[in-house]
Amino acid sequence: MKLYQMGLAPNPRRLNMFLSEKGIEVPKVEVDTRKREQFDDAFIKINPMRQIPALELDDGTVLTESVAICHYFEGLHPEPNLLGRTPLEVATIMMWERRMEQHGIMPVADAFRNGNPFYEGQAVSGGRPLPQIPELAERGLARIDHFYELLDGFLEGKEWLATDRITLADITAFVAADFAKVVGKRPPENLPNLTRWYSAIKERPSAKA
Amino acid sequence: MKLYQMGLAPNPRRLNMFLSEKGIEVPKVEVDTRKREQFDDAFIKINPMRQIPALELDDGTVLTESVAICHYFEGLHPEPNLLGRTPLEVATIMMWERRMEQHGIMPVADAFRNGNPFYEGQAVSGGRPLPQIPELAERGLARIDHFYELLDGFLEGKEWLATDRITLADITAFVAADFAKVVGKRPPENLPNLTRWYSAIKERPSAKA
Known part of the structure; x- marks a missing residue:
């Protein structure tokens, strides 16, 4: 599992805060949007929408959209709970x-x-x-x-x-x-x-x- | 339970389609945005954000945001499934x-x-x-x-x-x-x-x- 992200940008940051509150660690790959690295061919193959964050699973499946990725981790690790129990x-x-x-x-x-x-x-x-x-x-x-x-x-x-x-x-x-x-x-x-x-x-x- | 909505507007409409696909019927109250009824005092008490749809539960709790309301109904009635099983x-x-x-x-x-x-x-x-x-x-x-x-x-x-x-x-x-x-x-x-x-x-x- 690899998380493509850049900590300064707001969408990666809310995912990072979410993971930190849950105590989940994920290997991170920095995509420097100040250098427009999200437009590099290598990254466009990962997320054709050219946005971070993007989570690459071990089988190559890629999830994007920070809130969607939060729901993925919440489903795997419901506690401490950040998205609701009922x-x-x-x-x-x-x-x-x-x-x-x-x-x-x-x-x-x-x-x-x-x-x-x-x-x-x-x-x-x-x-x-x-x-x-x-x-x-x-x-x-x-x-x-x-x-x-x-x-x-x-x-x-x-x-x-x-x-x-x-x-x-x-x-x-x-x-x-x-x-x-x-x-x-x-x-x-x-x-x-x-x-x-x-x-x-x-x-x-x-x-x- | 009461659903404040107006079928022509896109956010109420996607909730209506969602409920129809699931076969759920909810009593509806029309809020005519063409007459700006969402700005009436009576409706502002229900949703201070002056937006439809709004779902009022029997105890007076109000849920707004069409996608959030979809998740509420999906949690109560998971099948037919429209929001995922894993x-x-x-x-x-x-x-x-x-x-x-x-x-x-x-x-x-x-x-x-x-x-x-x-x-x-x-x-x-x-x-x-x-x-x-x-x-x-x-x-x-x-x-x-x-x-x-x-x-x-x-x-x-x-x-x-x-x-x-x-x-x-x-x-x-x-x-x-x-x-x-x-x-x-x-x-x-x-x-x-x-x-x-x-x-x-x-x-x-x-x-x-």
Whole structure:
């Protein structure tokens, strides 16, 4: 088994945090997206969508999409549990995870990919070459402010987003907030629930994974 | 149990198709987004994110996000199976489902929400009021053409996207392709794998659910 990834990028990072929380170790192969190694022929054979992470199993089967890979490992090693034990808990965690993608990961990605000169002509991950849209970068920045306010509200009176323990929903939201520094949007310190929750995750060993 | 939904909209529709394929009937309450009923106070109490579908359980618990609700029903009624029986199958179906969202549902949503005058000021579902970005509508249209070519390639030599039977991945892709008519992008007839697969799903009773 081999995990193609790059720790700095948000999708590999949430998978790395997930694996760290579960105590699972997987041999890793670095794909340096700063050198556009995901476009090398060798990697395109592994993932024709040219995205990381990608998990290659011993029989050559390749899984992509960070959340799908999380579900694979959760199925093999259900505890410590990060994706739910009952149908209702599974659905609740998935609901929160998707909200965090829509309102956290996506605005950060919109701002970064449409605003950073490095991505000129590559504004959509995994897609064909496409020009950047500066207005979409602007919209992303405005939505990140909203994301922080939303998160603070969601965390009112709750330790974690979805249930009584950390789950993939928290990991996704944390990675979005932590990565937002690349577009100059660190979590504001005047939102008390957000600050408490963010600090609690930042101190976990998985945040350094 | 009550399902708040509107059959014409893509996210409720993929849940309806999923339930129909599984033979599950749930009492439905129509929320007419053409009349902006998702912004009514009564509905905001059910889903503060102002999105459909939303499933209200008998104890008042509310689940949102169509894919999360699918996982809830799959957990309660695993057969006929649409989300996988083993960890590898679950992850494979989820990988394909997410690819179909990224390259199908999202471009159609970008084109529709940023190009249709009805959504002026509401360009992002579930978010705060935001202006439309005409260039994003254009980019969505270009990406839909790419989506059809991608799908045709993915379906080369395969009956279904993820495994040996219809799954949520096929439903998501079909709903994206079928909804693209609202932006004038019906599936082109010169792509043989796409045409075969699309016609096969169109004939299933669930396509009328």
